[in-house]
Amino acid sequence: MHPVDDLRKLREVLGSFATGVTVISCLDAQGEPVGFTANSFSSVSLDPPLVLFSLSKTAQSLSAFLHTSSFAVNVLREDQRALSERFADSSADKWSSVSWETWETGCPILRDALASFECAFRYTVDGGDHVIFVGEVERMDRREGARPLVYFASRYRRLDSDAEG
Numbered sequence: 406m407h408p409v410d411d412l413r414k415l416r417e418v419l420g421s422f423a424t425g426v427t428v429i430s431c432l433d434a435q436g437e438p439v440g441f442t443a444n445s446f447s448s449v450s451l452d453p454p455l456v457l458f459s460l461s462k463t464a465q466s467l468s469a470f471l472h473t474s475s476f477a478v479n480v481l482r483e484d485q486r487a488l489s490e491r492f493a494d495s496s497a498d499k500w501s502s503v504s505w506e507t508w509e510t511g512c513p514i515l516r517d518a519l520a521s522f523e524c525a526f527r528y529t530v531d532g533g534d535h536v537i538f539v540g541e542v543e544r545m546d547r548r549e550g551a552r553p554l555v556y557f558a559s560r561y562r563r564l565d566s567d568a569e570g
């Protein structure tokens with residue numbers, strides 16, 4: 406048993422929770438695409454269809470997300486690790502040579518993602534050193550047959566078998 410003030414241990418134990426990996430995107434006030442890698446994405450409610458993610462208060466993209474009325478969530482495929490790394494790097498030229506399209510709101514939808522959701526921003530909740538964003542899904546799409554990029558214990562993984570039963 407470890408005390409929670411051991412931050413390194415806290416990150417390690419939290420990392421026991423395996424997640425998918427997403428790139429969450431919006432447009433900034435100048436209409437430029439903005440995005441970052443997130444594994445804090447979660448479904449919240451089916452009726453209404455709410456989802457959430459949390460964004461660090463120190464992220465460069467925070468201001469754009471605080472001012473947008475919509476955002477998109479792109480669930481990455483297992484062969485999109487390089488995209489995850491690029492969108493986790495504040496200094497990267499994130500959008501060069503990335504293939505994306507727009508649906509109704511203009512938020513970037515990555516063409517090859519496993520799934521994408523276009524969401525209307527609903528509200529934020531203070532989340533300590535993060536801000537929790539809640540949105541309502543308005544449109545979605547899924548590429549059949551693709552497999553997810555998985556993140557577990559601070560490393561990228563692949564599913565080693567398909568779920569059965």
Ligand SMILES: Cc1cc2nc3c(=O)[nH]c(=O)nc-3n(C[C@H](O)[C@H](O)[C@H](O)COP(=O)(O)O)c2cc1C
Pocket residue numbers: 426440441442443444445446458459460461463464465466467489490492493494495496535556
């Ligand atoms: C797998 C993975 C998941 C991440 N999840 C989150 C997250 O949920 N929220 C967050 O604020 N940062 C998360 N990050 C870190 C951000 O992607 C990173 O800080 C990014 O540089 C923020 O971009 P920006 O500063 O350009 O806004 C994650 C990084 C990785 C590699």
